[in-house]
Amino acid sequence: MDRDRPRPPALRRRGPGADPPQRRPEAGRQHGRPDLRHPDARVLRLERDDAAARRRHPHRHPRGCRSDGGGRRGRGLDRRPRHSHEQGGPALSNTPVRVRMAPSPTGSPHVGLARTALYNWAFARKHGGTFVFRIEDTDKERNTEESYESLIDLMQWLGLSWDEGVVVGGPYGPYRQSERTEVYADVLARLRESSYTYDCFCTTEEVDARRKASGSKVLGYDGFCRELSAEQRAAFEAEGRAPVVRFRMPDGEITFDDLVRGEITFQTEHVPDFALARANGDPLYTLTAPVDDATMEITHVLRGEDLLSSTPRQVALFEGLKAIGVAKETPAFGHLPYVMGEGNKKLSKRDPQAHMALYREQGFLPEGLLNYLALLGWSIAPDRDVFTLEEMVGAFDLRDVNPNPARFDLKKAEAINAAQMRLLSVEQVTERALPFLVGAGVVDEGSEADRELLARAMPLVAERINKLTEAVDMLGFLFVAEEDFTRDEADAAKLLDEKGVEVVQAAYDAVEPLGEWTTDAIQAALQGKLVEELGLKPRNAFGPVRVAITGRRVSPPLFESMELLGRDRGLARLRSALG
């Protein structure tokens, strides 16, 4: 942290880019009275690396990061044509990309967070930048260590590696806000010496009362304490009131170039002065996030769209942070769309579908989930939606990110996962499925016989399962001890009726004398007896046998299954179905 840097005088050293907020002669801000504002309100314009200007002149030499321009369709901006080879300049700006993800450890991690992490990660990797993993745990009441650990666990499971941050450390640490209190205290002290903030003694009730009395419909703080006289201040202090530190929003407008949405302008009259720290001195998110982004030299802030309307406050704060020497540059901001649940609601923590842990437990592949999540707001090509992470990194461009919210669709997530599953080799699927098989008590990890059987069986099921957990249902019959073997009641009732039992008897007769118990021999025998001799349709012939052998209507291929089961157990199962 740059505490030992020479501290610039609070009210000096302000270039055009770091203007001090205007003092307003009126005591307090006049809500609903725009006529009292300066007609020539200055414009605070944020054009990081002059991205916006460049976009307006696409043929200028794009020396900067091509992706830091956030145009969206419909804005006449130069969205890069798909698949056009990147050229005309390096894909990097002169300052290397530094992005971060900064979750609060509350509850179990949800899908929106994972998607944000993925986009940040992909952006960093694409530009050879640094991905920082920071924890925003200032709220002591709501944060839990358990949640912190599940965050780490999730990121590791997903394979979204971070270059700096918790666990791995780095030159800008510590990376947990709870360990950075001195940093915030220091910055806050320096901010208080400047004119960027002021102490505010108002209570919420007083603000509300004033608003009611004035008839103003504008919500938010009214600026009452902006220009407190020494006497007023002393009076408040005499009452024993402790002040919150408020940021003084400048007049005029703030426009920034959202990486995803293009240019966005806020009139600051609609952005009330906001608190940076509680009366007890605890820093608020409004302070900690920008301070961390500043001190960690984050270049691109990619976060959820819920933070969009707090961006003008942060942009304004950054001017103050720059003025006091805490920030070098204001980062570029990009607001990613929500991930919605059923209906039109943002996927909330209450929604079971929202939790990443669920998908992991259900046997989703990290690749599958990531692939699906990537599709929520981005696409790699018009006619393709299954791809690897590496392919995503190669193609990822913020300008291709959709600004509109996406609904999480389990069915499609499963389909994508299934497609990813088929990209794996049988050995890989086996390895991934093993913990589920062991966990379900199907396979004994220590048993050589089990492992061998699994290796022989997996090729039969690897291609027909969509989630790892399905391997348990598919393979259970092979590993279960005969005395524990049971059949699905509904399947048995349907297929092992009187007629079915006759078929099983015939199958037993056909297969019992077999000299060799191989797939081919079994198939030939059953085919000959049931289909050719008895004239059964294959479907009707093998259905009952399948239930007799595997206990289910849905199973791996029958003849192979019988071979794997072995002669003794195979015959025993057929016999047991006759009873």
Place this chain on the structure above:
RNA sequence: GCCCCGUUCGUCUAGCGGCCCAGGACGCUGGCCUCUCACGCCGGAAGCACGGGUUCGAAUCCCGUACGGGGUACCA
């Protein structure tokens, strides 16, 4: 209330003024393959929120409306 963001098949999306009476995917659905399931293959239904404007030409640009979301905290 005010401010900001958003709106293409049920869902995720392609589309950047003529290539679009809109392409892909999931789902749904008809069929093929087939010992079940899954895969694979062939086919079908299904969409530019609405109204103005600009233009020879609009899903695409502009304006408005409607609808959805977010913010307006000493929450994040």
